[in-house]
Amino acid sequence: MIKPTNFQHARLLLRVTVWCGMSALLMPAAGCGKTKEAREQLTHAHSLYESRRYTAAKNAIDTLRMNFPREVDVLKEALTLIRRVERAESEQNIAWCDSLLPIRLDEAERLKKGFVLEKNAEYEDVGNYVRQQLTVERNVERSYIRCGVDERGEIYLASVYFGSRPVNHTGLKLSAPDGTFVETATIPYDGGMNYRFKDGGNTTEVVTCKGENCIRAVQFICGTDKKTRIKAEYTGGTAAFAIYLTGADREAVRATYDLAVVLGDIERMRLEKEKSTKKILYLDSKLNGD
Helix, strand or coil, rough: CCCCCCCHHHHHHHHHHHHHHHHHHHHHHHHHHHHHHHHHHHHHHHHHHHCCCCCHHHHHHHHHHHHHHHHHHHHHHHHHHHHHHHHHHHHHHHHHHHHHHHHHHHHHHHHCCEEEEEECCCCCCCCEEEEECHHHHHHHHCCCEEEECCCCEEEEEEEEEECCCCCCCCCEEECCCCCCCCEECCCHHHHHHHCEEECCCCCEEEEEEEEECHHHHHHHHHHHCCCCCCEEECCCCCCEEEEECCHHHHHHHHHHHHHHHHHHHHHHHHHHHHHHHHHHHHHHHCCCCC
């Protein structure tokens, strides 16, 4: 084996020293390059924020976070910016709600004509709007389909049965002569949403479906031609029973659905405004360093 001379040792040591020195010089340069690129992306996000392109600004900040996870100082500034973006979005939401709420409120008042608000202030926080012809007082000892909507916009459909013997039904099936049909959800007897009682030898049963449990049935009624006879079968019971919806009952369902849509919009806007207001207070506390 040929041993390296002292001269060769010296040359090797010199090469290693030079390489290490160059690496030390290049590493900060690479770091500066990343910082510069990160700041360029942050500047771009700022410009998107200034032009009110809030979604694009948030996407740009998300990209910045993913691409430069070690640029701590830049990321701190990005966090402040994202809070400003979210605050601006919240202000925008409030302005949108404030502009549309009066319109929807006026529309709701117009649609409420012909409805009665049923509400017991002692134990009910939310009342129900029911068409005058569908109130309980006007439909004693009658089997019919009752529709209503609460003050927050949740619609309900109730199948009311009155007869000499119980049918113990748990749901409703609506069908048209062409064979199209829809069914509500099944509501087992619970003494609440499905309750029944006897009085004077006759039985009364009321099965109530709310919201998603009945919306398809409501839309089926609203979407069927007025001249089409709709059959309502009381399902899930111990005896068969069916009625045909009257024109007045169907018109009441349509009017109730229209009111439900508007009341639902109002409720969503109120909740959105409340949520946005709370978010602004939270973001302000963070932006002010609290």
